[in-house]
Amino acid sequence: MRFYLGTHMPSWLTKPELENVPLFISHRRLKQYRTLRPARTAWALDSGGFTELSMFGEWRTRPSDYIAAIRRYRDEIGSLEWASPQDWMCEPYILQKTGRDVVWHQYATINNLLELRFEAPELPIIPVLQGWTRDDYLRHVDYYAKCGIDLDREPLVGLGSVCRRQHTAEAADITAALQPLNIHAFGAKGDAIAKYGRLMTSCDSMAWSYAGRNRPDPTCARKTCSNCLHYALDWRQKAQQEKDPDNAQ
Numbered sequence: 001m002r003f004y005l006g007t008h009m010p011s012w013l014t015k016p017e018l019e020n021v022p023l024f025i026s027h028r029r030l031k032q033y034r035t036l037r038p039a040r041t042a043w044a045l046d047s048g049g050f051t052e053l054s055m056f057g058e059w060r061t062r063p064s065d066y067i068a069a070i071r072r073y074r075d076e077i078g079s080l081e082w083a084s085p086q087d088w089m090c091e092p093y094i095l096q097k098t099g100r101d102v103v104w105h106q107y108a109t110i111n112n113l114l115e116l117r118f119e120a121p122e123l124p125i126i127p128v129l130q131g132w133t134r135d136d137y138l139r140h141v142d143y144y145a146k147c148g149i150d151l152d153r154e155p156l157v158g159l160g161s162v163c164r165r166q167h168t169a170e171a172a173d174i175t176a177a178l179q180p181l182n183i184h185a186f187g188a189k190g191d192a193i194a195k196y197g198r199l200m201t202s203c204d205s206m207a208w209s210y211a212g213r214n215r216p217d218p219t220c221a222r223k224t225c226s227n228c229l230h231y232a233l234d235w236r237q238k239a240q241q242e243k244d245p246d247n248a249q
Contacts, residue, residue: 005232013077018040026045026051027046027061027066037077038078085125088104126154130160131174159184188205190207
């Protein structure tokens, strides 16, 4: 399983300590930078959809602007492995904000992927599955097929709207039901990685930041470790060892 360390600090892309640690960074953070520097490690791009839909109840970033941003990151930062589409999460809170239902969000997610891929076929934008129940996700697979996208042939398929349920049996059941798709689990928690990380092709996590804010390293001079690089690396190593103590990377 490929483990992307989530961070809200784009400067980490240039840190020598992270040269062999893939990172996961949000477009909402990167777009604030007028100057970008080449990355020293591989990374993937989060579209920032949960924040945007939480704030506005809709996508206000135009697909053309998002495409332009991805191209800029690819050219100026480099080492971009893949990017999320402008997908529509299906948590009840988000549905309440948008006033739409799960099926509408699922088709909107597919339509955005089709638009992005049509306008920028050279960019590595992955499909994302959205839903709330196990059957929702299975139906979304069928919806993709009806729209001409065979998820079995995709090198990576994002699994959305489960990051706040990662520790539950429900999330494990959903992930298992989607096999043998190459699943990327957004926002994976440490216990989820330990319990069913074998079902994931890759995952990302920023759980270290929450842990660092609430349980800082007592040997650290900082009052909080929510932005601490070394705390993040220690957390990542422990999470991977819990999954497979004989094969931590």
